[in-house]
Amino acid sequence: MQNITVLGSTGSIGTSTLDVVARHPDKYRITALTAHRQIDLLFRQCMQFKPRFAVLLDENSAAQLRALLCDAGLATEVLCGVDALEQVCVLPEVDAVMAAIVGAAGLRPTLAAAKAGKKILLANKETLVLAGNVFMDAVRISGSALLPIDSEHNAIFQALPRNYSGNMADHGVRRILLTASGGPFRNTPLSELQNVTPDQACAHPNWTMGRKISVDSASMMNKGLEVIEAHWLFNASADDIQVVIHPQSVIHSLVEYIDGSVIAQLGNPDMRTPIAYGLAYPERIDSGVAPLDLFKVATLSFDEPDFERFPCLALAYQALRTAGTAPAVLNAANEIAVAAFLDHKISFLSIPRVINEVLNRLPVNVVTVIDDVLDADLAARRAAENVISTLVK
Numbered sequence: 001m002q003n004i005t006v007l008g009s010t011g012s013i014g015t016s017t018l019d020v021v022a023r024h025p026d027k028y029r030i031t032a033l034t035a036h037r038q039i040d041l042l043f044r045q046c047m048q049f050k051p052r053f054a055v056l057l058d059e060n061s062a063a064q065l066r067a068l069l070c071d072a073g074l075a076t077e078v079l080c081g082v083d084a085l086e087q088v089c090v091l092p093e094v095d096a097v098m099a100a101i102v103g104a105a106g107l108r109p110t111l112a113a114a115k116a117g118k119k120i121l122l123a124n125k126e127t128l129v130l131a132g133n134v135f136m137d138a139v140r141i142s143g144s145a146l147l148p149i150d151s152e153h154n155a156i157f158q159a160l161p162r163n164y165s166g167n168m169a170d171h172g173v174r175r176i177l178l179t180a181s182g183g184p185f186r187n188t189p190l191s192e193l194q195n196v197t198p199d200q201a202c203a204h205p206n207w208t209m210g211r212k213i214s215v216d217s218a219s220m221m222n223k224g225l226e227v228i229e230a231h232w233l234f235n236a237s238a239d240d241i242q243v244v245i246h247p248q249s250v251i252h253s254l255v256e257y258i259d260g261s262v263i264a265q266l267g268n269p270d271m272r273t274p275i276a277y278g279l280a281y282p283e284r285i286d287s288g289v290a291p292l293d294l295f296k297v298a299t300l301s302f303d304e305p306d307f308e309r310f311p312c313l314a315l316a317y318q319a320l321r322t323a324g325t326a327p328a329v330l331n332a333a334n335e336i337a338v339a340a341f342l343d344h345k346i347s348f349l350s351i352p353r354v355i356n357e358v359l360n361r362l363p364v365n366v367v368t369v370i371d372d373v374l375d376a377d378l379a380a381r382r383a384a385e386n387v388i389s390t391l392v393k
Helices: 012-022 039-049 059-072 082-089 104-115 126-142 151-159 190-195 211-219 221-234 272-280 311-322 326-342 350-361 370-390
Strands: 002-007 028-034 053-056 077-080 096-099 119-122 146-148 173-180 241-245 251-257 262-266
Touching: 002 012, 002 082, 002 104, 012 028, 012 039, 012 096, 012 272, 028 039, 028 082, 039 053, 039 059, 053 059, 053 082, 059 077, 077 082, 082 104, 096 104, 104 119, 104 126, 104 326, 104 370, 119 126, 119 272, 126 221, 126 326, 126 370, 146 151, 146 221, 146 272, 151 173, 151 221, 151 251, 151 262, 151 272, 173 221, 211 221, 211 326, 211 350, 221 241, 221 311, 221 326, 311 326, 311 350, 326 350, 326 370, 350 370
Parallel strands: 002 028, 002 096, 028 053, 053 077, 096 119, 119 146, 173 241
Antiparallel strands: 173 251, 251 262
């Protein structure tokens, strides 16, 4: 029986995690659930899984949840704030932490789990993008087990040798092939991208995701962040990671070996597959995902990414090569720009313009402690807000 804390339980990854957990009550128990503001959904999750703790970020929301749980006669203790997020990650009884909080907000609790030696199911890519060296050092020092949950990185993890040490040459690995759907604007004429709406950007052809990550998929910033994440997870350089446009989203990623072999992981586009793999590793459990019907898929196609169409991807490669605080600046500027786009303040094409301007404005510093990236993150957010205020949509 594994005791699990789910960070971000009301998001798409969190709800998929609870779906898998509910299928195996003999294997998993929920110790803590956390959310940002979806009180009603978190209440229903508490009623179903009866966790010891529930965490919300502000006291007003926490008070509302306490009242609901009290009326329902449930003994779940409700906490609030970032410190509480860290607290429920390091509880002695917690075996595994699903890190599914979107954005930089997930950094501190995920790092706390790593330092505590917990099994980490990593779905928060920003943890590695912002503070990859700090986080990976914490994992190594504590002996924490790190399982990537992003479908692409989970696929790479499955396609690499079981005893992969982090040295590609030692295992005969030539490169990593990171697949991307291309999002909803893969074939949209470039002249039309200026006027696309948030709803259009959020209409992903294959995956059901939150609005922020859906916009990141449309701009391919999501894939750029995954390139940086793959660098830290698998000790691969920027030149060793090739992004491949694969519209069907059936092949989730591939590993190419020096003998010419290419090993791929395939499956229906459903996050419950990598979640179940991470929960049960090194065993496998039923995820509830329908079997892949290759006859129905029929065709698998591949294209090279167009950096003119997807400048955010180019900016991510640039930030990875620059290193230091550059990835943290990239991520923070993107979060602010995407929020402005979703709020109809800037155009879709202004997202990479904002990011590029912020990267050019701010100095690149070495990252040695977590405060280095938090300072860079704050400075980038302020710079991005300043740039956005000068733009005319």
